[in-house]
Amino acid sequence: MLALMDSHWPSAYVPSTAEGVRRVLEESYALLMESPAAEYYTGKNCSLRSAPSSSHMTHSFAIALPKNSPHLSEVNTALLQLQESGALGRIKNKWLRPMPPAASCPTGVGGGSARLTGVGGGSARLDIPVLSSYKLTLMSLVRRRRAWGAAAPV
Template sequence: MVSTYTANLAASLTAESLQSPIDSAKDLAKQTDIEYGCLNGGSTCKFFQNSEDVIYQQMWNNMATNPKVFTKSNPEGIQRVVNSKGGYAFFMESTSIEYVIERNCGLAKIGGELDSKSYGIGLRKGSPYTNELNGALLKLQEAGVLHKLKTRWWKEKGAKNCAASRNAPTQAKPLTLANVLGVFVVLIAGLFLATIMAFIEFIWSSRKLFMNKNVDMLSQLKNEAASSFSRRGIKSNLGAGNSMRSIHSGYFTPRLSRRGTRNKASLILNKFC
């Protein structure tokens, strides 16, 4: 029983350190323990509101019926995630999330992108600079300049190398009294049951003492208890007639018809006692 408990304890501790409760937006929709929200009136909020996906519609209905999950700004949502300690999730643009999690190692991006849209530069309709800007941005993207700029300002300037700390192996949590309390409970319960069974067995083996009225019950119980805990204890056979034995100097001698034979038996017993 103790071995089974120890094996189950090790398995539960391993699963606790490896299992993540939320891996995607669909996992959030299937549970009710963790609240989730977004910037009120932002693009992410509009995405959920106008989405035709069943899961996203369900999530929007949950957020709409609980207005307190909405925030007035992205920093407010980030701070609520930090303060909730795993009880709140905040939806935000992926580019902003990547910037934040490089500077706060206690935050993480869960799952993939809900929707993919590119940033653009707004110009007046029919502006003569539209084609020139499109051509310049395309050349910068092909040359890798945009990627270098993002790496410089997202992952280098002010970043804390949080990716390395997240990929590092997690340390095992120390065992507390609550983790091993069951072992002591099982041990104490086993000792208690063993004591009861030993007492019942002792009473059952001494049942003849209670049936014989000519025997000093207290002294005989003491002798029975002594014989139970010692290999050299004195045992008495409470039979009747010729099978009755008498005590002589700490050992038993059978009642024999001839005195010489009885003394011979006594000498043999003395030799081996």
């Protein structure tokens, strides 16, 4: 599949999510991305739709740190606390929820899921834009907790 994607012109690859979204809107192009990012973009633009993800495609996010990083334990602890307290869900709802709400789209226009039937082959680019935002958010929270002490609000 990689050889097929590499052989097409224009390239199946895009340099940014914004370019991928532009191509989806203007061309016959499909962009593969993480579901939180897809929720954000489909909620923001009524002309976009996303294919529903199936349970076997769900997975967790990870934050990459340099080998032997002194922050590994802190980041793992912060992630666990954020997950257990429900703060990760609140962060997602605050920063990745559709704006404006998909409900403001005209009836039958975008803002939701599409069903895929008879899909075979094709080209798409795997893009994980939300990973960077999670990393920045979590690092900011770790720094804030360190500055304010353990009682920092989330």
